[in-house]
Amino acid sequence: MPSDILTTAETIEDLYAHWHDSLLPLQWNCLFLLPPWLKAWHSTFAKDIHSEILVSRSHNDIIGIAPLLYKGRKAMVIGSEDVCDYSDLIMNPDHKELFLHSLFDYLRSKNIEELHINGVTEDNTLYTLLPGIAAYSGYKCIYQQHNASYIKKLPSGWQEYLDQLSGKQRHEVRRKIRRLEEAGKIKLRIIDNLEGKDSAIDTFFQLFTASSKDKAEFMDEHMSGFFRELMHVMSASGLLRLFFLFIDDIPAATALCFEYNKTMYLYNSGYNPQFSSMSAGFFCKAMSIKNAIDRGCTTYDFLNGSEPYKRRLGGIPTPVYQCHLHFK
Numbered sequence: 001m002p003s004d005i006l007t008t009a010e011t012i013e014d015l016y017a018h019w020h021d022s023l024l025p026l027q028w029n030c031l032f033l034l035p036p037w038l039k040a041w042h043s044t045f046a047k048d049i050h051s052e053i054l055v056s057r058s059h060n061d062i063i064g065i066a067p068l069l070y071k072g073r074k075a076m077v078i079g080s081e082d083v084c085d086y087s088d089l090i091m092n093p094d095h096k097e098l099f100l101h102s103l104f105d106y107l108r109s110k111n112i113e114e115l116h117i118n119g120v121t122e123d124n125t126l127y128t129l130l131p132g133i134a135a136y137s138g139y140k141c142i143y144q145q146h147n148a149s150y151i152k153k154l155p156s157g158w159q160e161y162l163d164q165l166s167g168k169q170r171h172e173v174r175r176k177i178r179r180l181e182e183a184g185k186i187k188l189r190i191i192d193n194l195e196g197k198d199s200a201i202d203t204f205f206q207l208f209t210a211s212s213k214d215k216a217e218f219m220d221e222h223m224s225g226f227f228r229e230l231m232h233v234m235s236a237s238g239l240l241r242l243f244f245l246f247i248d249d250i251p252a253a254t255a256l257c258f259e260y261n262k263t264m265y266l267y268n269s270g271y272n273p274q275f276s277s278m279s280a281g282f283f284c285k286a287m288s289i290k291n292a293i294d295r296g297c298t299t300y301d302f303l304n305g306s307e308p309y310k311r312r313l314g315g316i317p318t319p320v321y322q323c324h325l326h327f328k
Contacts, residue, residue: 005102008055009054009055010053015035019035025094026064027090029124031263036239037084037230040230041079043229044222045226046069050070053068056102061092062092063098064089064092064095064099064100065089065090066090067090073114074112074113074115077118083223083226084118085119089126104133104137104327116322119320120320120323121320122318127143127323139326142325145321146322148320149304150316151302152300152302152314154293169311169312169313172312177283180247180283183275183278185246185247188284188287191240193240195235204227204231205227208270239258241259241264250274252271252272252275253271254270254271255284256268257292259297265301266288266300266302269281285309
């Protein structure tokens with residue numbers, strides 16, 4: 001490790017301070033590594049797990065941050081596959097290679113033999129940097145495609161978005177929207193501030209668990225605690241976009257989204273089976289895309305999973321990889 005590099009463990013509160021410091025040239029590219037997300041994840045899942053937030057400095061300047069958890073002699077970027085779709089490290093763009101070299105040397109000094117990073121996309125600098133740095137240091141780096149996310153680049157207007165869809169996709173979107181609008185009084189509600197609105201979270205849970213048996217089983221007491229905490233901390237940071245579709249004043253569908261760096265992320269959704277024949281869930285997601293366009297977002301990320309509606313709404317599959325770095 002270069003002699004001028006100091007790596008220390010810091011707190012979530014320290015991470016918030018670094019995130020809000022506009023003078024720090026750090027790249028916070030990953031939604032799932034933002035301090036509010038890490039706070040919710042850590043408070044729910046890290047009680048019996050050894051984890052730490054490593055901050056590396058060179059001449060007192062932060063060159064990178066690595067939130068890690070440990071299992072034996074294996075280190076992983078904080079997060080779990082069932083709730084975190086992407087992963088990354090937080091780096092100073094001028095010192096990426098220096099940070100990675102120093103991080104690897106630090107982990108080896110702690111007798112860590114492996115570093116696993118789940119959820120790396122091809123536009124992530126880790127995808128291009130890690131193999132070369134690993135080879136230079138004599139480490140073994142393996143990438144394996146693990147999943148695919150669906151992403152849609154957004155135009156500046158809704159009509160232009162519709163025009164970009166294939167004829168079949170465009171016809172389906174218009175047909176489902178028209179059929180739902182004929183079904184009753186339609187109202188779309190968007191919540192970005194949950195202060196005093198815990199009932200909105202309860203409605204989300206009702207629609208989510210009613211959607212399918214798998215979703216009902218997934219949303220156990222432990223997971224619902226995470227979702228509730230996550231929605232509150234993301235709301236407090238201005239990142240929450242919680243969509244509700246009402247038909248004749250009855251909750252019909254919901255879409256839990258987060259907006260960050262001009263990207264709208266569709267994190268989860270649900271619907272009332274009473275309105276399944278009207279494609280209420282599809283309509284709610286389509287309206288979240290329209291809202292993203294209206295707000296000036298340039299990307300809509302449907303995240304991992306191959307559900308058919310993602311292609312029907314214009315999503316393009318994008319490979320997501322697991323990275324395994326071996327220090328032995």
